[in-house]
Amino acid sequence: MKLICVGKNYVKHVRELHGEVPEEPVLFIKPDSAILKNGSIFYLPSFSNEIHHEIEILVKINRLGKNIEQRFAHRYYDEIGLGIDFTARDLQSDLKKKGLPWAKAKCFDGSAPIGEFVSLSEIGGDINNIAFRLDKNGETVQQGNTADMLFKIDELIAYISTFFTLKIGDIIYTGTPEGVGPVKPDDQLVGYIGDKQLLRIGVK
Numbered sequence: 001m002k003l004i005c006v007g008k009n010y011v012k013h014v015r016e017l018h019g020e021v022p023e024e025p026v027l028f029i030k031p032d033s034a035i036l037k038n039g040s041i042f043y044l045p046s047f048s049n050e051i052h053h054e055i056e057i058l059v060k061i062n063r064l065g066k067n068i069e070q071r072f073a074h075r076y077y078d079e080i081g082l083g084i085d086f087t088a089r090d091l092q093s094d095l096k097k098k099g100l101p102w103a104k105a106k107c108f109d110g111s112a113p114i115g116e117f118v119s120l121s122e123i124g125g126d127i128n129n130i131a132f133r134l135d136k137n138g139e140t141v142q143q144g145n146t147a148d149m150l151f152k153i154d155e156l157i158a159y160i161s162t163f164f165t166l167k168i169g170d171i172i173y174t175g176t177p178e179g180v181g182p183v184k185p186d187d188q189l190v191g192y193i194g195d196k197q198l199l200r201i202g203v204k
Contacts, residue, residue, distance in 0.1 A: 001169045003030040003112055004160055005056075005085060009150050009175025016178050025151045025159050028102060030173075034112035041202045042110055044185065048088035053183050054176035055134035055142045055191055055199075058083045059153055060117055061170040068161040073154035074127075076166065081117035082132060082191040082199040085173055086110070087180075114171065115191055115199025123193060128152050135190045136183070144177030 007026035008014045014021050036042060044051055058081040065076050085106065092105035123130060127146065134142040146153065153174060160172065183189070183203045191199030 001032060001167070001171070002164070003032075003034065003171050003173060004164060005030060005106070005173040006151070006156060006175045010144065010148055010177045011150060012148075012178035013176055013180065016180070021150070025156055027160065027163070028106060030107045030112050033109050034107055036110045036113040036201065038113070038115045038198075039200055040113070041204050042086065042113065042183075043204050044183070045088070045108060045110075047108075048091050048105075050088065050090040051183055052087045052089045052180045053134060053136070053141070053189060054085040054087055054180050055132065055144070056083050056085055056173045056176050057081075057130065057132055057144075057146055057153075057193075058114065058117070059157070059172040059174060061166045061172070062168060064168060065157075065161050065166045068158050068166070070154050070158040073157040076157055077120075077153075079117040079119055080123065080127070080130070080193070082115040082193060083171070083173055084113040084134075084189065084191070084199070084201065085176060086113070086183075089182075112173070113199065113201045118193070118196065118198065127154075130193060132191065132193045134179075135192070136181075137188055141181060142177055142179035146174075148177065149175060
């Protein structure tokens with residue numbers, strides 16, 4: 001099982017970090033040691049003073065695929081969920097300045113909380129028009145909609161499968177909307193698709 005993550009997939013998020021809008025999807029992979037189960041505690045790492053939350057729609061792959069055509073991509077998933085891409089923003093900024101990879105800032109242990117998954121039929125509607133949000137201590141801090149993605153889910157699956165064989169159980173993190181920000185001890189993070197709660201993580 002692998003976690004394939006998409007960066008810079010919402011224009012407003014790119015702009016809030018003063019980045020450039022990409023012409024093709026930006027990809028990176030997190031190891032399985034990054035996975036944090038729903039309802040767990042995220043322990044702030046000692047190597048960073050600025051860990052940011054990034055809420056994302058997740059897609060779980062349900063069949064083996066390589067070089068998938070976009071028109072057939074919908075056949076490779078039937079569940080979506082929510083996850084957080086915890087990012088050591090101070091470390092990432094330093095790595096960017098040096099022209100180095102982001103791995104240490106994005107792929108550390110516990111950096112990928114994964115919530116519950118629900119079937120597409122349960123969510124209903126269009127996969128390209130799904131509202132989601134993250135609440136921190138009862139206040140909404142991030143709101144997004146898959147309609148605002150630069151690269152839509154089926155397009156991402158086709159693109160990713162050009163480089164990586166997709167296997168059953170693989171999870172795609174599809175990018176975060178604007179509103180990312182720091183977490184601190186005793187924060188409670190709760191994620192929703194529509195009004196359905198799918199993710200809860202505490203911070204220590």
